[in-house]
Amino acid sequence: xxxxxxxxxxxxxxxxxxxxxxxxxxxxxxxxxxxxxxxxxxxxxxxxxxxxxxxxxxxxxxxxxxxxxxxxxxxxxxxxxxxxxxxxxxxxxxxxxxxxxxxxxxxxxxxxxxxxxxxxxxxxxxxxxxxxxxxxxxxxxxxxxxxxxxxxxxxxxxxxxxxxxxxxxxxxxxxxxxxxxxxxxxxxxxxxxxxxxxxxxxxxxxxxxxxxxxxxxxxxxxxxxxxxxxxxxxxxxxxxxxxxxxxxxxxxxxxxxxxxxxxx
Numbered sequence: 414x415x416x417x418x419x420x421x422x423x424x425x426x427x428x429x430x431x432x433x434x435x436x437x438x439x440x441x442x443x444x445x446x447x448x449x450x451x452x453x454x455x456x457x458x459x460x461x462x463x464x465x466x467x468x469x470x471x472x473x474x475x476x477x478x479x480x481x482x483x484x485x486x487x488x489x490x491x492x493x494x495x496x497x498x499x500x501x502x503x504x505x506x507x508x509x510x511x512x513x514x515x516x517x518x519x520x521x522x523x524x525x526x527x528x529x530x531x532x533x534x535x536x537x538x539x540x541x542x543x544x545x546x547x548x549x550x551x552x553x554x555x556x557x558x559x560x561x562x563x564x565x566x567x568x569x570x571x572x573x574x575x576x577x578x579x580x581x582x583x584x585x586x587x588x589x590x591x592x593x594x595x596x597x598x599x600x601x602x603x604x605x606x607x608x609x610x611x612x613x614x615x616x617x618x619x620x621x622x623x624x625x626x627x628x629x630x631x632x633x634x635x636x637x638x639x640x641x642x643x644x645x646x647x648x649x650x651x652x653x654x655x656x657x658x659x660x661x662x663x664x665x666x667x668x669x670x671x672x673x674x675x676x677x
Contacts, residue, residue: 414423414453414454414572415452415453416450416453416454416459416519417446417449418444418446418447418449418450418542419435419657420434420436420446420447420449420450421433421434421447421450421454422434422472423454423458423492425458425461425463427466427614428462428463428464428465428466428613428614429464429466429467429468429610429613429614429616429617429619430454430467430468430515430619431464431467431468431470432451432454432455432458432467432468432469432470432472432548433469433470433472433478434447434469434470434471434478434491435472436472436482437471437473437482438474439479439481439482440471440473440475440476440478440479440524441472441473441475441476441477441529442478442480442481442483442529443478443480443481443482443528443529443532444482444483444527445482445502445527446638447482447505447572448502448503448505449502449505451506451509451510452502452505452508452509452529452616453508454523455509455510455606456509456563457514458513458537459514460516461491461589465514465515465516465616465617465621465676466515466517466518466613466616466617467513467515467516467517467518467522467530468517468518468519468610468613469518469519469520469536470519470520470521470522470611471521471522471523471529471534473523474523474602475491475522475524476522476523476524476525476526476529477519477520477521477522477524477525477529477533477545478524478525478526478529478532479525479526479527479529479670480526480527480528480529480550481521481527481528482550482560483615484553488552488628489507490520496553497638500506502507502558503528507531507535507561510532510535510536511535511561513597513627514625514628515533516537516538516616516628516629517536517537517538517560518534518536518537518539518540518609518612518613519536519538519539519540519601520539520540520605520606520609521531521539521540521541521542521545521587521596522541522544522545522602522605523544523545523546524546525541525545525546525547526546526547526548526550526584527548527549527550527551527562528658530548530566531546531562531565531566532551532558534562534566534569534648535565537613537628538597538598539595539596539597539598540598540599540600540608540609540612541587541590541591541596541599541600542587542594542599542600542601542602542605542607543586543587543599544586544587544599544602545586545587545590546584546585546586547578547584547585547586547587547589547595548578548582548583548584548585549566549582550582550584551580551582552579552580552581552582555561555656556581556664558632563575563579564636566578566579568635569594569595570592570593570594570595571594574593574595579646580621587599590649595664596645606652618624618655618674619674620653620658620662620672620674620676622652622653622656622657622658622676622677623653623658625649625672626646626649626650626652626653629646629649630646630649631645633645635674656677657677658672658674658675658676661673661674661675662672662674
């Protein structure tokens with residue numbers, strides 16, 4: 414996989430695709446080259462049958478992602494035209510995050526701020542350590558926040574918390590994020606990697622077609638009713654019932670053994 418940067422890392426182990434934001438000297442702030450590499454990784458993982466689940470994490474213990482690499486803004490994002498060009502690269506990565514057909518987990522330790530929080534919100538499940546710090550400081554920078562990021566925030570925490578987060582631009586810890594519904598689990602730092610890996614391995618052992626159908630259906634249900642496609646959703650549900658995996662699941666249940674799912 415040619416990522417054209419060392420600031421993003423990708424590996425596959427036991428069905429888990431690992432994505433690492435690798436700029437710890439800047440608290441893993443995402444640069445333009447990192448956005449481009451993230452899109453490449455997601456495309457490869459989505460097409461790789463060995464990858465059953467994807468985990469995103471930050472290098473070191475200081476940050477998941479602390480936002481965009483603001484040091485690039487003067488050269489790369491100083492006006493509306495540059496912002497549009499920068500946005501095309503970031504948008505491609507964000508489309509990959511939104512559309513990847515594999516379950517996505519965010520493993521958060523330290524700062525998860527701005528664009529880092531938006532990236533984490535694209536995950537199906539978020540683990541965080543108690544000392545993790547969350548926030549969207551857009552109002553401190555004067556930039557406009559993209560609608561897709563606000564839609565994801567709103568769907569998780571509701572309008573009251575979303576307004577608070579955006580207009581105050583304040584930072585808050587994992588306990589409050591958990592109460593809001595922004596994250597799913599709070600885990601001590603020394604247990605984080607183990608618990609995330611164990612959870613990911615549980616997903617990797619489940620039926621891929623069932624997971625795919627559930628994720629696509631949940632995505633569809635988040636759309637306005639007039640934009641939903643129930644015929645397509647029923648088609649992918651029917652595919653599950655016609656699959657070899659469904660037969661394997663029934664047989665394994667009768668034989669009282671762990672099923673071996675193939676994703677077909």
